[in-house]
Amino acid sequence: MIRSIDMSAGLTELIDFGKRVANATTQVARSRERDVEITQTPRQQIHRLAGRMLYRITVDRPPRVRTPVLVTYAMVGHWGVLDLQEDRSFVKKLVEAGCDVYVLDWGHPTRADQFDDFGDLLNTYMDTFVDVICERHNIPSINLLGICQGGLLSLCYAALHPDKVKNLVTVVTPVDFHADQQDERIETGFMNVWTRGLTAQDIDLLVQAMGNIPGELGGTMFSLMTPFRTLAKYNMTLVEAGQDPDAMMNFFRMEKWLADRPDHTGAAAQQWLKELYQENRLFRGELVVDGRLVDLSEVDMPVLNIYSETDTIIHPLASKAMRGRVGAKDYTELPVSGGHIGILVARSKKLGDSIGSWLAQH
Amino acid sequence: MSSADGPKAGRPDDPGVTAFGTGPYLEQIAGSLNAMTGMWKAWLEAAEALSTERGKEVGKSLVQLFDPEFWRAGELSPLLEELKHTLSFPQLADLPGLDMSTIGTSAAMVDLIGLVQQYMSISVPLWMSASQRFQAEVNARAQRGEALKSPGEALDLWNSILDRTLMEFNRSGDFAKMQQRLLRASAQYRLELRRAGERGARFFDMPTRTEMTDVYCRMHELQREIQKLRREVRTLRRDASARRTLSKRKRVLGAA
Numbered sequence: 001m002i003r004s005i006d007m008s009a010g011l012t013e014l015i016d017f018g019k020r021v022a023n024a025t026t027q028v029a030r031s032r033e034r035d036v037e038i039t040q041t042p043r044q045q046i047h048r049l050a051g052r053m054l055y056r057i058t059v060d061r062p063p064r065v066r067t068p069v070l071v072t073y074a075m076v077g078h079w080g081v082l083d084l085q086e087d088r089s090f091v092k093k094l095v096e097a098g099c100d101v102y103v104l105d106w107g108h109p110t111r112a113d114q115f116d117d118f119g120d121l122l123n124t125y126m127d128t129f130v131d132v133i134c135e136r137h138n139i140p141s142i143n144l145l146g147i148c149q150g151g152l153l154s155l156c157y158a159a160l161h162p163d164k165v166k167n168l169v170t171v172v173t174p175v176d177f178h179a180d181q182q183d184e185r186i187e188t189g190f191m192n193v194w195t196r197g198l199t200a201q202d203i204d205l206l207v208q209a210m211g212n213i214p215g216e217l218g219g220t221m222f223s224l225m226t227p228f229r230t231l232a233k234y235n236m237t238l239v240e241a242g243q244d245p246d247a248m249m250n251f252f253r254m255e256k257w258l259a260d261r262p263d264h265t266g267a268a269a270q271q272w273l274k275e276l277y278q279e280n281r282l283f284r285g286e287l288v289v290d291g292r293l294v295d296l297s298e299v300d301m302p303v304l305n306i307y308s309e310t311d312t313i314i315h316p317l318a319s320k321a322m323r324g325r326v327g328a329k330d331y332t333e334l335p336v337s338g339g340h341i342g343i344l345v346a347r348s349k350k351l352g353d354s355i356g357s358w359l360a361q362h
Numbered sequence: 363m364s365s366a367d368g369p370k371a372g373r374p375d376d377p378g379v380t381a382f383g384t385g386p387y388l389e390q391i392a393g394s395l396n397a398m399t400g401m402w403k404a405w406l407e408a409a410e411a412l413s414t415e416r417g418k419e420v421g422k423s424l425v426q427l428f429d430p431e432f433w434r435a436g437e438l439s440p441l442l443e444e445l446k447h448t449l450s451f452p453q454l455a456d457l458p459g460l461d462m463s464t465i466g467t468s469a470a471m472v473d474l475i476g477l478v479q480q481y482m483s484i485s486v487p488l489w490m491s492a493s494q495r496f497q498a499e500v501n502a503r504a505q506r507g508e509a510l511k512s513p514g515e516a517l518d519l520w521n522s523i524l525d526r527t528l529m530e531f532n533r534s535g536d537f538a539k540m541q542q543r544l545l546r547a548s549a550q551y552r553l554e555l556r557r558a559g560e561r562g563a564r565f566f567d568m569p570t571r572t573e574m575t576d577v578y579c580r581m582h583e584l585q586r587e588i589q590k591l592r593r594e595v596r597t598l599r600r601d602a603s604a605r606r607t608l609s610k611r612k613r614v615l616g617a618a
Contacts, residue, residue: 010513017514050585111574115582124589131596186529197538202545209549209556211575224532228525236521 017239024242036252038080041092046102047132051113053105054129057091064098065359067143067166068133072104072126074149075268076218078260079105081344082147084253088345090352094145097349097356102133104150108262114211117267119290122157130157130164143359145169147344148314149272152282155322156289159298167362168328169304169355172340174314176283176321177276189315190225195277203273207266215261225312254345283321296322302330302362304355313340332358419448442469470551477544484536492527496520 047054071091073079082090082103094101104126109116116124133142141164146154151173158165180189206213223230241251264272281287287294303326307319316335323331336343336351343351423445426432432441499519503509510516531537560570 009511013512013514112578112581114575115579120582120586124586127593128589186526186533190529190533193533194538194541197535198542198545202542205549206545209552225529226525227528227532228521232521232525 020239020243024239024248027242027245027248028238030245031248031252036249036256038085038253038256039083040086041083041089041095043103046136047129049125049128051107051109052125052129053107054132055103055105057095057101057103059092059095061095061098063100064356065100065143067139067141067359068100068102068137069094069143069145069169069359070102070104070126070130070133072144072146072150072154073106074147075106075109075121075262075264076149076215078257078262079103080260081257081341084257084345085250087347088250090344093349093352094355097352098360099143099356102129104129106262109212109265110263111211114207114266116265117289118153118156118271120265121153121268122160123290126153126157127161127164130161134164140164141166143167143169145171145355146173147171148173148340152276155296155299155326156282156287156294158301159294159296160289160292162298162300165301167302167304167359168299169306169359170319170322171306172308172311172314172319172343173305173322174276174318175325176318177278177280178283179317179321180315183315183317185315187226188312189318191221191313192277192315194221194224195273198273198278200274200278203270203278207270210266212263212266213269215263218264219258219261222313283325296325297327299326299328301328302332303328304332304334304358306334306336306351306355308336308338308340308343310337311340330362334358416448420445423448470547470554473547474544474551477540477547481540481544484540485531488527488531489524492520492524495527496523499523 042058043055044058045053046056071079071082071094073082083092086092091101091103106125130142130144134140144154144158144165144167146152146169148171151170152175154168155170155173155175158168177192180192238251241247275281275287279286282294282296285293285295303322305319305322307314307316309316311319320333323333334354336354338346423441426441496519500510500516510519556571560572563570
């Protein structure tokens with residue numbers, strides 16, 4: 001029973017909570033949408049192809065890694081999370097670690113992009129951008145760094161174009177989409193469970209009706225993973241953040257990024273959900289892109305595979321499944337602590353430094 | 363019936379005419395009755411065909427509406443689609459067709475509303491389950507001598523238990539089934555709305571979604587073709603540049 005609770009302590013706590021709510025309200029009242037800015041690290045647009053952009057981060061730092069790095073984030077979220085704010089910018093930390101950083105921006109696909117499949121993402125956009133970087137630096141190959149779905153795309157690209165990839169770094173990247181079944185945890189792999197609960201026809205029907213998979217659907221999926229905590233952030237977390245203007249602005253920046261969920265092109269989403277989440281074709285060595293088998297044994301360049309044991313979106317086993325599947329003799333696994341997004345927006349420079357050091361050595 | 367077309371009126375000098383002249387009249391009446399019987403028979407056949415081909419099917423469908431199990435399953439669209447099919451007639455070239463398109467849109471909408479209600483009905487017990495778990499946990503802690511000290515601690519525990527209960531439900535077969543039906547109903551509703559919108563678009567001579575999708579598909583094919591050509595040009599340029607460099611080296615070496 002709750003009889004043990006001291007009611008006078010409860011009243012004090014309630015009064016304190018009321019004061020904190022008032023403070024947070026003041027902070028909210030002082031905040032304006034235009035003040036909430038992300039992707040503030042200086043960058044230059046190098047190339048644009050049908051709504052997809054190639055940027056170069058133009059922070060002046062002495063390069064330690066000679067070969068440029070192309071960073072590819074997932075299509076299901078905007079790359080802005082990699083440059084959330086000055087002290088929480090993954091791309092800036094990579095530059096500070098001595099890398100020449102390029103970023104692939106998938107943009108905001110429209111209905112006109114609905115037929116873009118993995119073949120287009122890999123052999124049209126990524127390949128063009130890789131060629132552009134190679135030509136700019138007069139080199140035959142570059143370093144690829146892919147995160148989450150972007151990691152999977154970078155891995156597939158490396159398998160299809162191994163001669164153009166010097167080193168491959170994957171961060172929280174799924175390879176075995178059924179690995180969650182080996183180690184079922186309530187807080188991990190909700191997307192895998194949800195997608196397997198549908199039929200291939202359901203996914204086709206969804207794409208037929210929507211053209212692209214709306215970003216909001218992805219947002220709903222992530223909310224369903226931790227349903228109450230998602231809602232609680234607008235009372236408990238917001239009140240806590242509201243005690244400090246900087247913390248409040250951090251909260252709003254993350255919200256801005258979360259609210260900006262690009263649609264996923266329909267044809268690629270069909271492959272992503274059916275051929276990977278449902279059928280696990282990449283892991284089984286059966287994924288075909290543009291008529292070519294994606295053979296992971298072709299990934300013979302050095303590979304650094306970074307994963308998190310506490311990742312709730314990509315099960316660590318799904319990432320670790322890369323070991324033994326790729327043809328690389330130089331394969332390194334790096335476990336990091338933090339959540340799927342947390343590791344990218346952390347203040348710590350550890351992740352950027354680890355990547356920079358590994359690339360400098362290869 | 364004109365006299366020219368009907369049974370011939372008897373004349374007194376006609377050998378077939380009886381003295382009272384009633385035969386032809388009876389024959390006429392009998393003929394008419396026969397004709398009328400034929401007509402009724404034809405109508406009966408039509409009624410039977412309508413009843414067999416349409417009424418029975420419609421009746422069967424409508425009976426389902428009174429079955430609670432049908433509403434529990436919660437999919438009105440297939441039933442109304444069946445009804446639409448049952449009531450449909452072949453299109454006549456110069457007559458407007460019987461427009462039953464709104465049936466689809468309405469059914470899809472009713473399905474969606476029904477599913478939301480069903481979702482509510484299965485989610486309410488979750489809150490009861492969370493409350494029971496919370497009570498059990500509070501009791502267990504009290505027995506271990508770890509009683510909750512403040513309302514804040516109690517709130518944290520409640521949030522955590524509720525979140526876990528909802529997470530478990532979201533991973534359950536019931537939720538997956540509900541999600542699947544919700545997704546299907548939403549997609550179906552959207553497709554029905556598109557059909558309705560496209561009829562309006564055609565009326566106002568505006569492009570339809572189907573036409574736009576076709577344009578995007580062609581554009582995508584063209585874009586792929588252009589990229590393929592660009593890649594070939596890049597390769598040719600690289601090869602040409604390599605050849606030029608090689609021949610330049612050869613010339614320099616030859617001159618040396």
